Amino acid sequence: MTTTDKPGTDKPGTGQPSRPAPTHGAQAPGGTLAPEQMQPDHQESTSAERLDGQTQGQMHTQIMSLNVGPQHPSTHGVLRLVVDMDGEDVVKVTPHMGYLHTGFEKTFENRTYQQGVTYAPRTDYLHCFGHELAYVLSVEKLLGADVPERATTVRVILHELGRIHSHLVFVGTGLLDLGALTPFFYAFREKEALQDLFEAVCGYRMNQGYFRVGGLSRDIPADWPARVSAFLDQMERGVTEYATLFAQNPIFLDRARGVGVIPPNVAIDLGLTGPNLRASGVPLDHRKDNPYCGYESYDFNVITSPDGDSLARFNMRLLEFGESIKIVRQGLKRLKPGPVKDPNRKISLPPRPELETSMEAVIHHFKLVTEGFHPPLGEVYVPVESARGEVGYYIVSDGGSMPYRVKIRAPSFVNLQALEYACVGVQFADLITILATIDPVLGDVDR
């Protein structure tokens, strides 16, 4: 910050531009300078602060507003933050979101239930299967659909692989925000391998849309379980590498430890869920607490940490890799040949070969594709634990083939409220750390 030079007001040669001599509060109470001593851009400071060299007092400057985003790499999407700063210290953060708002909830109301599967993964594009699963589970609850065992197991495997995918991006880009470039390449090496697996199973690397109401769109390829198994071995080695890359790095520890502490009562007050809540010491995990897809029969641990700081949130994800790998391994062991769709022809499309021979199958196919099924009247909500927290679709049915109303419980949207709390009083560089560890996906925030 510079001051306007006025000839005669500076003491030449002192090297202190425009700073009045220490007056030790001799003038007006509170240390206000006499009017004749004030510069045009004079900034108030108390007498104690004018003794800064002796008291280590902090110099008060004007509150400055800094605009971060909407196009900023460390906002992980399109988020605009207006940061009010006193020097380097953050006084207030005002997030402005909605740049990615495309009205998914309105779109759901004008598409059939089955078409909704296309939109669900596009909200949280890093853990697509979390949203997809929450959506199809809600619709299945409305319909009372009967999902075959094999489809449920594949869903669990993909749900956990999606969690690994999301956490990989978290580790890579989160550390990138802190200035560590290398982990990004390590994490994206595994992410690419994982996306190849997604592509093998449904043709899409992101925004898969692979689940169907009542099962899966098609069976998995024959060699897929073996490929997943090989990937898990690679992933285990990878997790060790990420940990050695930065877990003991003093620069990383300095920047993450004790930064942005969210105590458990505040976390609950702010509605945090997922790893952010568990990092604050509340062991809430819907896979354990409200099991869906048979999670109660899988053996895994819910990781918590009492710290609630950024370091805890980082390590939370790192340790959750291990739990997800465990679940996927168990899922692979359970894969038995069998159907992957609800046999009910009023819900699932008939197998393609039958269309050649059966008029009944053609009629069912035509009705499902053009009109879709009609769930009974009702309102349902099924919570699912995604990589970011509780995802749930509150679906209201009016008996038609399109939902009457769909409300997405988006964890990133609620978690983002912690930013305003955790960032007050920290330095600006810490704001980046906190934003990275809260891990919002802006598609999920804006929907």
Add this chain to the structure above:
Amino acid sequence: MDPLNPAAKPMGREGAAQSSASAAPAVTPAPAAPSRDVSPLIRELGLTEDHAAEPTALVTPDDLLRVAQALRERGFMLMDTVGLDYSTYPERRPARFAVLHNIYHPRDHRRVFLRVWLDDGQSLPSLYPVWRAANYLEREVYDLIGVPFTGHPDLRKILTPDDLEGHPLRKDFPLGETPTLFRDGRFLDPAAFRAGLTGQTGGLTGYRGELRRGQGEDRTPPVMPAGGPK
């Protein structure tokens, strides 16, 4: 804290003291099955239970703050706020709008929905004084459904553009072929929008995309020159 060893629970400076009982990863035991039935709770709060698939209690707007406060004291958290417009619902409903607060207990895992019926223009007391989570959630309902919340410290639009008129998730919000209205006479004309998408005009942004549509300089197909690539 040792991420190298996944068997070690992350611990802070005072973490060792806090978690001496569980040095291994915090294994949440299989739920000891405290009843998740919220009917006794709903009766205890003096509310009537709604007939729905999810446990729902009916609350009047005047009673909402008291009920929320009572739930908060029992350790519940606010998960979500759902705004609903029933104006085209086939069955008769007590009022046009409903706001549902999705309340969850993070320790004993009970979930209850508080349903408040209200008419157009009627406002609702904000739950921000009870749970700060209500901040964005109520702003979203205000923005998309148009329910005003009294006592909210910062009730502004949150997702839609500042100059968009109306509340998109109301059932009477124009959709599709109707111009989308913004303030100061700005609007999106559907015909112009579609023409922009199909490449007939420059569209809203002026981006013509000739190259991609094969109307520009690269109109000739990429044919291999005679004698192989040069």
